[in-house]
Amino acid sequence: MTDNPTPPTLVEHITASFERLTATEKRAARALLDNYPMAALGTAAGFASEAGVSAPTVLRLVDKLGFSGYADFQARLREELEARLQSPLQRSGSGPRESESEAHFLHRYAAQACENVMNTVRRLPATEIEAVGALLMDERRRVYLLGGRFSAALAKSFHAHLHAVRGNVQDISGQSAAWPEYLLDMRSRDVLVVFDFRRYQKDVIGFAEDASGRGATVVLFTDQWRSPAAKVAGHVLSARIDTHSRWDSAVAPLLLVEVITALVTDHRWDSIQARIKQLEGLQTQLQRHPE
Amino acid sequence: MTDNPTPPTLVEHITASFERLTATEKRAARALLDNYPMAALGTAAGFASEAGVSAPTVLRLVDKLGFSGYADFQARLREELEARLQSPLQRSGSGPRESESEAHFLHRYAAQACENVMNTVRRLPATEIEAVGALLMDERRRVYLLGGRFSAALAKSFHAHLHAVRGNVQDISGQSAAWPEYLLDMRSRDVLVVFDFRRYQKDVIGFAEDASGRGATVVLFTDQWRSPAAKVAGHVLSARIDTHSRWDSAVAPLLLVEVITALVTDHRWDSIQARIKQLEGLQTQLQRHPE
DNA sequence: CGGTATTCGTATCAAATATTACAGTGATTG
DNA sequence: CAATCACTGTAATATTTGATACGAATACCG
Structure with missing residues (x-):
């Protein structure tokens, strides 16, 4: 794992790695982003079926994202969720470093x-x-x-x-x-x-x-x-x-x-x-x- | 499961049943209430160790709360969490004390x-x-x-x-x-x-x-x-x-x-x-x- | 003080789940 | 057009996890 001084959020990490994913993996990733982070809080199989892919695809996805397993992935997920719940509702999701000129055209x-x-x-x-x-x-x-x-x-x-x-x-x-x-x-x-x-x-x-x-x-x-x-x-x-x-x-x-x-x-x-x-x-x- | 006209939240349900719990069950319940709902999103064993009790105690707790198993309990937990995550992005930014219900439909x-x-x-x-x-x-x-x-x-x-x-x-x-x-x-x-x-x-x-x-x-x-x-x-x-x-x-x-x-x-x-x-x-x- | 009942954790079992191996499929390239 | 490669689901396996039975410990009551 890379140890960035300011670790990117999972959402950012996923969107950043998005292009490296295969078609089916993208479908799973999109399913997660669409209802983040609920989609992945259950079992891997549940996540998979909800995304319309197979469980191994989900596993391969979390592997590509750099996690050592589904449990590890979920731990990170809950970690972020906790932080997000504690600070009422600030920048839910994206970081403060989002400089105006740097932001993508879309944003x-x-x-x-x-x-x-x-x-x-x-x-x-x-x-x-x-x-x-x-x-x-x-x-x-x-x-x-x-x-x-x-x-x-x-x-x-x-x-x-x-x-x-x-x-x-x-x-x-x-x-x-x-x-x-x-x-x-x-x-x-x-x-x-x-x-x-x-x-x-x-x-x-x-x-x-x-x-x-x-x-x-x-x-x-x-x-x-x-x-x-x-x-x-x-x-x-x-x-x-x-x-x-x-x-x-x-x-x-x-x-x-x-x-x-x-x-x-x-x-x-x-x-x-x-x-x-x-x-x-x-x-x-x-x-x-x-x- | 329960089809109440006004379903109580899980937190309310727990506090209501609190007195019926045994000493260690209360300890587990408090641990959950203290950092709700993160504590119970992982495994039952993890929740237990975090609360300082044993896994069976946690299982007995969720049973007493009326759930058919830990999975059922977690499902309900995630359900509420989802609702909670969707709403709280409101009053971000604009009007001073512009009451939500008072604002015109247009706004x-x-x-x-x-x-x-x-x-x-x-x-x-x-x-x-x-x-x-x-x-x-x-x-x-x-x-x-x-x-x-x-x-x-x-x-x-x-x-x-x-x-x-x-x-x-x-x-x-x-x-x-x-x-x-x-x-x-x-x-x-x-x-x-x-x-x-x-x-x-x-x-x-x-x-x-x-x-x-x-x-x-x-x-x-x-x-x-x-x-x-x-x-x-x-x-x-x-x-x-x-x-x-x-x-x-x-x-x-x-x-x-x-x-x-x-x-x-x-x-x-x-x-x-x-x-x-x-x-x-x-x-x-x-x-x-x-x- | 002894007996009983409740409670709680350890150990065990069974079920669910993550993980891996493998083979079929489709796409790509020479 | 053949051959290779990448991708993805099925199925088998290993591991984790929830669930349960049992026994130790404690409090409570007679």
Whole structure:
């Protein structure tokens, strides 16, 4: 064993050695990381079956990690667990030496995303979220969803969930040829949810303007710099999209979508429950896997 | 075993039964309470010697507590430990005396999402992300994206970005009728990216298995409980999806998608730049609004 | 003071578990 | 296309561990 001055945690050690592992060993390692450290506190065979591998694979894994046996491995596991339980909850898992610039891209990205989320919700009036939620709960209003080239995925996610809890929801992203028809059908009670982020798409903005002109209520998801469509929007939900990458992040926008979905779902859950049960019944092929 | 409406914790159970114990049994019980639950996570003999009693005493203790054996006792112990490990990562960071229950749903949801993100990236070997990135950079490999009912939005987002930086990317979500054809075309260099989350979809899993059988490399995005498709996946990226809502959160999974997108994009940026410029040129009619 | 009952540890046994050997399988390379 | 190599599960083995019977020790009661 190497005697580092600051011994790495087991999680770090595993992730560091990860590439040296074989495919099946990785599966076992991942199972452990996924529910650490519980997965390995029982017997090796139990751990193995839970990970979907054989016991010897688990044994080979702990051997590769440098332990002299499964017992040794578990001892180390419990040792760390004890330390973690005693100090209430500080840096659970990762060390303090994690210098900002040294951290892997993955971690920097994640930190940035969390900042985006926090900055987004902090600046967002709760009443705005609730107002949009209330709007979408109203089944008398037809709901149209529209996203741009990249934000169409957000519209799609929103549509999948909204459609599960209420009717009269349509995702019209992309089908710009059919837009005029939708426009014709639009009544003043209806709601158009628009996703428009940096590099704001002219056609999307134009459609929002037209819909607004016909009396529809426009709900706009955009970034902190605000799409021009904000001018005709009844509600604007702006989210942070900063990244260390060349693309913008949709994490914070997605969070807003999910929150509103949750609000709409949880409110009047009783009347929705039946619909979902029924819907799940129709999807018997989506069953959970037996064991 | 016991089906109490409000199951008492083990600690409560022990203190309640404390008086019924004999002197040395009490010594063992105290040892456990003193550093709970670590003391009993090892072998019964280890626990005994640590408590200064003999192994049979420990066995008699767990018997008196109503367990059917030491294994049963440990199972319960781990069960509680798991619950305890999952919760205590809350009030980390933000609001002063912002009471947990008082905070608006929006903020609670955001905090949970950030936890999900952090817990996801912490447990994810950086090499795994990079391996997937490397796979997708290889333009000789055709890439197929497949998501389920709700996760199709992730596939769509991934597709939009991947397709912007390379060719031979197809999103085949939903079009299950056409799957056999795609299967026929699949070569052993090809990559199938599967999104499969809780309520794992049988048809998606089946397709992943078939693709794997035909030699394709399967990359699986799933949750911490892992889709059965993990068995045939060459790479598994599991993300946390916990929420305070009735739906699962796709925030952490989206983050992983974005990180990989960033890696693929940033790597070999030069060769990609031309493609993007060209692509943007073709979309001049969709472009930025004057203002 | 003697007898009895409870308690506790030692020794033993049986069951569960880790470990190792081995062979089948698939992938890789020449 | 053959041959080799690496990988992984099955099965056999060795070891550990939980469980139990028994006897020594102590406290308690008559």
